[in-house]
Amino acid sequence: MDKTSKKIIDAMMEIILERGYTGATTKDIAERAGINECTIFRKFKEKKEIVIAGMELPQYHPNITAETFADIKWDIESDLKMFMENYMKEVTPQFVRLSIGLRSPQIYQQTAPLIMDIPQTFLHALTDYLCEMKNKGKIRDIDCDAVASTVLSATFGFTFLSASFGNDLFDLERVKYIDSTVKSIIGGIAL
Amino acid sequence: MDKTSKKIIDAMMEIILERGYTGATTKDIAERAGINECTIFRKFKEKKEIVIAGMELPQYHPNITAETFADIKWDIESDLKMFMENYMKEVTPQFVRLSIGLRSPQIYQQTAPLIMDIPQTFLHALTDYLCEMKNKGKIRDIDCDAVASTVLSATFGFTFLSASFGNDLFDLERVKYIDSTVKSIIGGIAL
DNA sequence: CCAAAATGCAAGTGTTCACTTGCATTTATT
DNA sequence: AATAAATGCAAGTGAACACTTGCATTTTGG
Numbered sequence: 001m002d003k004t005s006k007k008i009i010d011a012m013m014e015i016i017l018e019r020g021y022t023g024a025t026t027k028d029i030a031e032r033a034g035i036n037e038c039t040i041f042r043k044f045k046e047k048k049e050i051v052i053a054g055m056e057l058p059q060y061h062p063n064i065t066a067e068t069f070a071d072i073k074w075d076i077e078s079d080l081k082m083f084m085e086n087y088m089k090e091v092t093p094q095f096v097r098l099s100i101g102l103r104s105p106q107i108y109q110q111t112a113p114l115i116m117d118i119p120q121t122f123l124h125a126l127t128d129y130l131c132e133m134k135n136k137g138k139i140r141d142i143d144c145d146a147v148a149s150t151v152l153s154a155t156f157g158f159t160f161l162s163a164s165f166g167n168d169l170f171d172l173e174r175v176k177y178i179d180s181t182v183k184s185i186i187g188g189i190a191l
Numbered sequence: 192m193d194k195t196s197k198k199i200i201d202a203m204m205e206i207i208l209e210r211g212y213t214g215a216t217t218k219d220i221a222e223r224a225g226i227n228e229c230t231i232f233r234k235f236k237e238k239k240e241i242v243i244a245g246m247e248l249p250q251y252h253p254n255i256t257a258e259t260f261a262d263i264k265w266d267i268e269s270d271l272k273m274f275m276e277n278y279m280k281e282v283t284p285q286f287v288r289l290s291i292g293l294r295s296p297q298i299y300q301q302t303a304p305l306i307m308d309i310p311q312t313f314l315h316a317l318t319d320y321l322c323e324m325k326n327k328g329k330i331r332d333i334d335c336d337a338v339a340s341t342v343l344s345a346t347f348g349f350t351f352l353s354a355s356f357g358n359d360l361f362d363l364e365r366v367k368y369i370d371s372t373v374k375s376i377i378g379g380i381a382l
Numbered sequence: 383c384c385a386a387a388a389t390g391c392a393a394g395t396g397t398t399c400a401c402t403t404g405c406a407t408t409t410a411t412t
Numbered sequence: 413a414a415t416a417a418a419t420g421c422a423a424g425t426g427a428a429c430a431c432t433t434g435c436a437t438t439t440t441g442g
Contacts, residue, residue, distance in 0.1 A: 004419080020296045022213040026400060036420050041401060076381060103291055105211040116356050123360065139380050146371035147380060149363055150345055153372075157348025158340065165307050169314065172340055180337035181344075188379030189330050189338060190267060195389080217430060227390050232431060 001057075005043045007033040009054040017097055021051070021104035051107050055114050060098065062090035064118045069125040076139055079129065080182045084155045087122055088174060091156075096163035123152050147185070154181050192248075196234045198224040200245040208288055212242070212295035242298050246305050251289065253281035255309045260316040267330055271373045274317055275346045279365060282309060282347075287354035314343050338376075345372050 011032035015024035026047060030037040044050050054060045068086050072079050102111040130144040158177055161169055170177070202224035206215035217238060221228040235241050245251045259277050263270050293302040321335040349368055352360055361368070 002418095018296075023296050025398080027398090037400095038402075038421085039419060042419080047400065100291070100294055105209070105214050112356075116360065119352060119356075119360060138382070140382060142375070142380050143367075143371055146363060146367060147375055149349065149361055149368060150372040150375055153348030153352060154341055154345040155348070156352060157344030157346070160351065161310060161344065161347060165303075165310075169307065169310060170340055172337060176334075176337060177340060180334055181341040184333070184338055184341055184379075185375050186379050186381045188375075188377050189333050190377045191329070191331060193388095216428080218428090228430095229391085229432075230389060233389080238430065 002043075004033075004035060004039060005053070007035060008040055008043060009050055009057065009060075012050045013054050013060055013098060016051070016101035017094065020101045021107060048107055048110070051102065052110055055102070055111060060095075061114060062092075062095055062118055064090050064121050066121065066125055069122070069129070072129060074133070074136070074138065076133060077182055077186055079133075080151065080185065081178055083122070083126055083129075083151065084178045084182070087155050088159055088178075091118060091159055093159070093163035096160055100164075119152055119156060122155070123148055126151055151181075151185065154185075193234075195224075195226060195230060196244070198226060199231055199234060200241055200248065200251075203241045204245050204251055204289060207242070207292035208285065211292045212298060239298055239301070242293065243301055246293070246302060251286075252305060253283075253286055253309055255281050255312050257312065257316055260313070260320070263320060265324070265327070265329065267324060268373055268377055270320065270324075271342065271376065272369055274313070274320075274342065275369045275373070278313055278346050279350055279369075282350055284350070284354035287351055291355075310343055310347060313346070314339055317342055342372075342376065345376075 008029060011029045012024055014032065015028055024047075026037055026040050029050070030040055040047075040050070044053070064087070068090065069083055071082055071086075073082075099111075099115050102108070102115060126148040127144050130139070130142070130148055133139045134141065134144060158170070158174075158181075162174075199220060202220045203215055205223065206219055215238075217228055217231050220241070221231055224231075231238075231241070235244070255278070259281065260274055262273055262277075264273075290302075290306050293299070293306065317339040318335050321330070321333070321339055324330045325332065325335060349361070349365075349372075353365075
């Protein structure tokens with residue numbers, strides 16, 4: 001990846017964050033990248049391609065793979081926390097806001113698979129983990145798919161709502177949220 | 192609200208669902224509404240106004256108020272289910288997809304408060320409920336804010352992810368998800 | 383039936399946008 | 413130093429878009 005292309009991608013991503021995909025005009029991109037507008041089209045066939053190329057950079061594509069959740073201790077509390085923490089470490093508020101911009105209908109077809117990949121990886125890893133824990137007899141006889149869905153939704157939901165509405169909605173730190181969520185799901189809130 | 196304005200709003204909302212706000216051109220809107228383009232501007236000062244007017248219609252604005260969650264039985268299991276079910280009844284997949292379109296930067300400033308209002312109402316109602324349950328000695332001595340945040344996130348997360356990715360992500364019915372989530376949070380999954 | 387209001391129709395305006403072209407200049411490679 | 417590749421510059425193109433105007437026609441309400 002040459003420097004010029006990188007500058008173009010960076011500028012595009014910055015502006016998508018601020019004003020969305022359609023709000024990112026090639027003129028603006030060129031200005032922010034400090035290059036000439038026509039250079040954009042020497043590097044990329046069309047505007048769309050900038051985003052697609054950008055999403056392939058690790059910088060703009062949270063590195064969530066099976067290995068992200070490999071540090072398992074076979075202790076349900078610390079492991080669930082690890083799952084949630086490692087997800088939130090990769091899926092930053094900035095990426096969430098960016099991914100909203102990447103949902104622009106003009107590019108969604110191309111970006112959707114890459115966006116969906118993240119929850120999917122989380123879900124599979126967690127489901128596998130819970131099943132193993134069940135087999136080991138370390139947790140109750142639960143529906144692993146369903147519980148994994150709950151943890152994913154709780155993790156994604158908090159991440160998304162925090163990124164969208166900031167402290168206007170939640171009056172709660174990430175660490176405290178994870179701690180409380182894990183405790184509830186493990187120990188329950190009933191008497 | 193006269194019939195013509197309603198037709199314009201309906202057409203606009205339909206197209207936003209399909210192609211987003213910027214993808215909804217006034218020409219398209221007029222065509223789908225079966226009226227002339229210039230009529231749009233006789234009814235609305237500018238394109239933005241169509242969306243704003245639309246969001247004030249109950250049809251396009253989930254009716255989530257304190258009363259939505261008023262049917263409390265003071266039984267933690269059925270009440271939590273009620274909270275989640277009533278949220279999901281109002282916040283349909285269609286509204287979620289629409290609300291993604293309503294995040295277009297050109298209109299987000301106006302639409303954001305109306306969108307944020309929904310999780311906020313849920314959160315307040317649930318926090319109040321949990322505190323009362325705690326005072327009644329019907330649940331453990333939990334952090335009500337934190338647990339309410341977990342339930343909101345789990346509810347919103349599932350709704351949003353389902354609406355976004357459909358069955359490609361979750362292989363799970365709404366009812367089953369709610370049931371499993373509530374059971375986990377109440378009873379825990381630990382031995 | 384009549385007047386007023388609403389809508390249609392057709393044409394147009396000015397702007398913005400993605401994308402192009404031809405040529406001059408800079409930068410990198412050998 | 414010579415050559416080739418990358419970039420700048422300036423101007424432009426054609427299309428699409430939000431929004432307008434003037435006038436004819438239809439619909440509505442008293």
